[in-house]
Amino acid sequence: MEVVKIENVTRTYQIGKLETHALRGVSLSINSGEFTALVGPSGSGKTTLLQMIGCLDQPTSGRVTVDGKEVTSLNRNQRADMRKGHIGFIFQFFALIPTLSAYENVEMPLLLNGHSPKERRDRVMELLNAVDLTDRANNRPDQLSGGQQQRIAIARALAPKPALILADEPTANLDTENGKQVMEIMKRLNQETGETFVFATHDPRVINYASRVVTLEDGVIVKDSKG
Numbered sequence: 001m002e003v004v005k006i007e008n009v010t011r012t013y014q015i016g017k018l019e020t021h022a023l024r025g026v027s028l029s030i031n032s033g034e035f036t037a038l039v040g041p042s043g044s045g046k047t048t049l050l051q052m053i054g055c056l057d058q059p060t061s062g063r064v065t066v067d068g069k070e071v072t073s074l075n076r077n078q079r080a081d082m083r084k085g086h087i088g089f090i091f092q093f094f095a096l097i098p099t100l101s102a103y104e105n106v107e108m109p110l111l112l113n114g115h116s117p118k119e120r121r122d123r124v125m126e127l128l129n130a131v132d133l134t135d136r137a138n139n140r141p142d143q144l145s146g147g148q149q150q151r152i153a154i155a156r157a158l159a160p161k162p163a164l165i166l167a168d169e170p171t172a173n174l175d176t177e178n179g180k181q182v183m184e185i186m187k188r189l190n191q192e193t194g195e196t197f198v199f200a201t202h203d204p205r206v207i208n209y210a211s212r213v214v215t216l217e218d219g220v221i222v223k224d225s226k227g
Contacts, residue, residue: 002065003164003196004030004053009062011048011219022048023059024219030164030198035190037210038200044216046200047168053198054087054166055079067163084112088157090167090199094149096141096156102148103128103137106155113160127155131185147178151185158195167199171206183209 011023023045030036030053038046051057052064055071056079064072067086071079083089088109096105106127110120128134131151141149150170157165170186171179187209190197199206207213215223 001032002029003032003034003067004028004198005063005065006049006052007063007065009049009052009059009064011045011052011057012060021219023052025062026216026219026221028214028221028224030196032163032196033190033194034196034198034212035187035210036198036212036214037207038198038214038216039202039207040216041202043218045219046216048219049216050166050168050198050200053164054089055082084109085160086163088160088162088165090150090153090157090165090170092169092172094141094146094153094173096149096152098141101138101140102133102144102152105141105152106159109156109160123159124155127158130158130189131155145178146174147181150174150178150182154182154185154189158189158193164196164198167197169201169203170199171201171203176205179203179205 006026006028009023009026013020013022026049038049040046052059053066059072063070066082071082103124106124107120110123128137131154133148133151136144136148171182174182183206186197189195201207212226214221
């Protein structure tokens, strides 16, 4: 089943008189359960494409469909609802709320989606166990290592059971060992739960875990390979 469908998408940024063509007629389908890496050099368009999929930006032309819903023409509030209910995000800089504990950070999307206290508790503990951090439930982010913070971010992204998880350079701020742990957890969760992961990266450590690698250069897809 298709979770993402990109149809002839372009994205042009106008800065004064200068036009930058970030995407040039990109088409791409991503099926449920895939573990896909978007790769390419800086300026290739991979982050822009990830933002299109995540309803964080809108194309200049073309169509984007996420979880069966055409999102290209949605307004800002409707795109926010799509992100809240259908898409989980993992960021390069973790983006945890510093005043909340690990438990509360994972719980936050469940609170926003109106889950009951018991549902929240059961789901948070299930996810903390999945990322091997039940013993850190009461720690704030500044009491966790970078790798632990990213594992909490993974748990938070998974909490509302979204249609897909998007990760932007998920290992960029981690050392080799922590980057390996984070990727192994993401891959294991993908295999065990069938969760769809799409991540933008230039890190060979990350690319090696992908079951599909989509390579972009100058705003176009130049290679699409499945392992």
